[in-house]
Amino acid sequence: MRVxxxxxxxxxxxxxxxxxxxxPPVEEVAGFDxxxxxxxxxxxxxxxxxxxxxxxxxxxxxxLARAGADTVAHMGIxxxxxxxxxxxxxxxxxxxxxxxxxxxxASAQVRKVVVRSSTAAYGASFRDPAVFTETTPPSLxxxxxxxxxxxxxxxxxxxxxxxxxDVVTTVMRLAPMVxxxxxxxxxxxxxxxxVPTVLGxxxxxxxxxxxxxxxxxxxxxxxxHRGTFNVAxxxxxxxxxxxxxxxxxxxxxxxxxxxALAGLVRALRLMEFSHDQLDxxxxxxxxxxRALVAEFGVRPRSTAEAFDDFIRGQGLHRPVxxxxxxxxxxxxxxxxVAGIRRLGERVGRPTDHPPAEVTR
Amino acid sequence: xxxxxxxxxxxAGPEPAQRRRxxxxxxxxxxxxxxxxxxxxxxxxxxxxxxPPTTVPAVVGAVSAEExxxxxxxxGSRAAADGAARPDGxxxxxxxxxxxxxxxxxxxxxxxxxxxxxxxxxxxxxxxxDEFGFDPELTETVFYPLLRLLYRHYFRVEVSGAHHLPAxxxxxxxxxxxxxVPVDALMLSVAVHDETPTHRHMRLLGADLVFRIPVLSAxxxxxxSTLACNxxxxxxxxxxxxxxxxxxxxxxIGKHYRDRYKLQRFGRGGFVSAALRTxxxxxxxxxxxxxxxxxxxxxxxxxxxxxxxxxxxxxxLFPWFGPLGLLPLPSxxxxxxxxxIPTEGLAADADDPMVVFNVADQVRETIQQTLYxxxxxxxxxxx
Numbered sequence: 001m002r003v004x005x006x007x008x009x010x011x012x013x014x015x016x017x018x019x020x021x022x023x024p025p026v027e028e029v030a031g032f033d034x035x036x037x038x039x040x041x042x043x044x045x046x047x048x049x050x051x052x053x054x055x056x057x058x059x060x061x062x063x064l065a066r067a068g069a070d071t072v073a074h075m076g077i078x079x080x081x082x083x084x085x086x087x088x089x090x091x092x093x094x095x096x097x098x099x100x101x102x103x104x105x106a107s108a109q110v111r112k113v114v115v116r117s118s119t120a121a122y123g124a125s126f127r128d129p130a131v132f133t134e135t136t137p138p139s140l141x142x143x144x145x146x147x148x149x150x151x152x153x154x155x156x157x158x159x160x161x162x163x164x165x166d167v168v169t170t171v172m173r174l175a176p177m178v179x180x181x182x183x184x185x186x187x188x189x190x191x192x193x194x195v196p197t198v199l200g201x202x203x204x205x206x207x208x209x210x211x212x213x214x215x216x217x218x219x220x221x222x223x224x225h226r227g228t229f230n231v232a233x234x235x236x237x238x239x240x241x242x243x244x245x246x247x248x249x250x251x252x253x254x255x256x257x258x259x260a261l262a263g264l265v266r267a268l269r270l271m272e273f274s275h276d277q278l279d280x281x282x283x284x285x286x287x288x289x290r291a292l293v294a295e296f297g298v299r300p301r302s303t304a305e306a307f308d309d310f311i312r313g314q315g316l317h318r319p320v321x322x323x324x325x326x327x328x329x330x331x332x333x334x335x336x337v338a339g340i341r342r343l344g345e346r347v348g349r350p351t352d353h354p355p356a357e358v359t360r
Numbered sequence: 361x362x363x364x365x366x367x368x369x370x371x372a373g374p375e376p377a378q379r380r381r382x383x384x385x386x387x388x389x390x391x392x393x394x395x396x397x398x399x400x401x402x403x404x405x406x407x408x409x410x411x412p413p414t415t416v417p418a419v420v421g422a423v424s425a426e427e428x429x430x431x432x433x434x435x436g437s438r439a440a441a442d443g444a445a446r447p448d449g450x451x452x453x454x455x456x457x458x459x460x461x462x463x464x465x466x467x468x469x470x471x472x473x474x475x476x477x478x479x480x481x482x483x484x485x486x487x488x489x490d491e492f493g494f495d496p497e498l499t500e501t502v503f504y505p506l507l508r509l510l511y512r513h514y515f516r517v518e519v520s521g522a523h524h525l526p527a528x529x530x531x532x533x534x535x536x537x538x539x540x541v542p543v544d545a546l547m548l549s550v551a552v553h554d555e556t557p558t559h560r561h562m563r564l565l566g567a568d569l570v571f572r573i574p575v576l577s578a579x580x581x582x583x584x585s586t587l588a589c590n591x592x593x594x595x596x597x598x599x600x601x602x603x604x605x606x607x608x609x610x611x612x613i614g615k616h617y618r619d620r621y622k623l624q625r626f627g628r629g630g631f632v633s634a635a636l637r638t639x640x641x642x643x644x645x646x647x648x649x650x651x652x653x654x655x656x657x658x659x660x661x662x663x664x665x666x667x668x669x670x671x672x673x674x675x676x677l678f679p680w681f682g683p684l685g686l687l688p689l690p691s692x693x694x695x696x697x698x699x700x701i702p703t704e705g706l707a708a709d710a711d712d713p714m715v716v717f718n719v720a721d722q723v724r725e726t727i728q729q730t731l732y733x734x735x736x737x738x739x740x741x742x743x
Contacts, residue, residue, distance in 0.1 A: 126571035200574025244485035344469030
């Protein structure tokens with residue numbers, strides 16, 4: 001099995017390529033991206049002998065032919081504009097996917113295509129059912145650039161799967177990833193000492209542990225799992241609960257001022273929030289993972305477990321507000337309860353109520 | 361309403377000092393007095409309504425405390441359980457009055473400890489929320505006790521036919537909707553929780569307007585509501601939940617006072633197909649009393665349009681008297697659960713509009729007739 005992994009310049013793609021290189025049925029892994037991987041990722045790829053080709057989206061056909069790949073893992077989908085802006089993001093997401101699928105369609109060798117998608121495809125609005133299954137269409141067209149891209153990409157993938165039914169096509173809709181090392185907008189958001197939330201909203205969130213996401217993607221590549229799957233940890237954390245677990249303090253912001261605040265944060269280069277991430281913080285999003293568990297036969301860590309691991313790994317269990325540490329809270333509680341019990345024993349039972357009455 | 365009153369006095373007689381337990385007992389016995397089936401139930405112990413299952417630890421604790429002496433009695437949220445756990449008529453003869461009070465008072469350190477544990481779990485985020493965002497702990501500890509004040513002392517809700525609610529498994533409650541503000545939905549959820557031996561939580565299906573509005577949307581999800589749509593209804597029923605729906609929607613809740621207790625049209629009957637598809641029985645629920653809390657005598661349509669609301673109510677007190685107009689009138693409430701309409705084996709008919717409309721009509725007719733019967737029992741809305 002020879003695999004071409006796109007998007008190796010980024011965290012997920014590089015890690016997938018490195019993992020696949022060590023996975024038995026895989027003989028060779030080649031990587032493709034528009035920009036060469038940078039320092040820690042480059043060393044990791046070198047160590048696992050992943051050859052990397054860089055170039056324009058249309059060069060992917062060359063990379064595919066040169067690698068002689070029979071399997072393609074398309075990870076080259078980005079969720080935030082980054083330095084290049086929205087135009088570059090769209091170029092990479094849309095044109096990159098179209099070029100890749102065109103190359104795959106023309107190739108006689110390709111037997112399998114695995115595409116990394118996102119649960120952002122469902123959008124987030126007040127008119128949606130509480131839990132999305134793989135077949136639920138979004139009731140409102142999402143307004144975020146990434147969500148629009150994802151929907152378009154999945155449309156092309158469906159078209160490809162129709163034209164090449166002999167190719168096993170897998171779409172993995174990943175929930176937001178968290179993990180001890182993961183560095184995404186959401187992990188940075190929860191690392192803020194004071195976390196802005198939307199006043200009067202407490203969205204339901206779902207996460208997938210990065211290691212589990214990686215494991216499932218590896219399985220999707222080396223095994224055959226045709227179809228579209230939601231990839232998320234079971235269960236739900238509401239935002240206020242997640243913030244408290246992270247030992248942070250929420251600062252509610254008025255909903256109308258949200259866009260402006262996000263713009264300010266972006267302008268100050270503090271953080272980058274896309275429209276769909278803002279919608280997520282208002283309405284939340286939960287997906288059904290029964291199809292994933294049934295098909296892959298593994299159960300990823302639950303949302304709460306994944307989030308707790310992220311908190312431990314990122315050192316967030318030492319919160320800025322030390323008083324909110326679970327241990328501190330528990331100690332204080334125990335002290336108060338012990339004091340009250342002593343007081344209760346001294347004041348409460350003896351004289352007022354003779355034992356006979358208490359025992360009936 | 362004389363009959364239930366008598367039942368109330370009789371039941372509460374031997375325990376005059378029990379302030380905490382009395383509402384539960386009186387409510388239950390007055391409910392029993394209201395329906396023949398339930399009063400038969402009361403006469404020979406409780407044959408049709410099983411005692412609360414021993415799987416609810418708090419209830420077990422309360423019962424054993426009574427039987428074996430000292431002393432732990434659970435706090436307010438379990439008081440109803442406590443009342444329902446014993447045979448009607450209260451405590452065994454000879455038991456000193458006010459034991460409850462005594463031990464309840466002596467046990468205040470435990471109650472404070474419970475409260476602190478609750479606060480610690482909230483502060484550190486260590487609690488469970490289901491995929492719909494339902495927070496059972498918050499609902500039982502905060503929402504229900506607050507609503508129970510209205511339920512018992514303000515609207516003096518009397519429930520009949522609670523034995524028609526299954527102790528386990530899916531059931532769809534279909535109720536009439538009224539009262540300008542969905543207070544009826546809140547009272548119904550308290551009734552379902554307190555009147556079922558297993559203390560079931562009713563999961564409400566709400567209009568999308570609810571989930572558009574900040575604060576309200578958060579509270580709705582935490583208290584177990586979700587959007588009224590077939591995927592959510594079927595998901596909840598498949599999970600064996602009690603689902604509550606008000607098919608009249610805004611047509612019912614926002615109708616003029618002169619149309620009170622006249623059932624409005626029942627939407628598209630989506631609730632029926634959800635029940636048919638999942639085989640969940642439908643229990644029609646008739647609520648009397650909510651119509652009078654905010655009698656609508658007009659609607660300021662332009663204002664409603666600006667605010668994006670289905671109506672902007674004008675009542676005798678609102679908006680003229682400002683905040684005072686927000687106070688609901690203290691009407692007397694009756695809630696009756698009618699016998700369930702079985703739907704097993706009809707899954708294939710879920711897409712047959714004729715079957716769906718027939719079942720919807722049957723439910724509608726049952727509620728309308730029960731409303732008339734209940735109104736005869738309550739001639740004075742503010743009695």
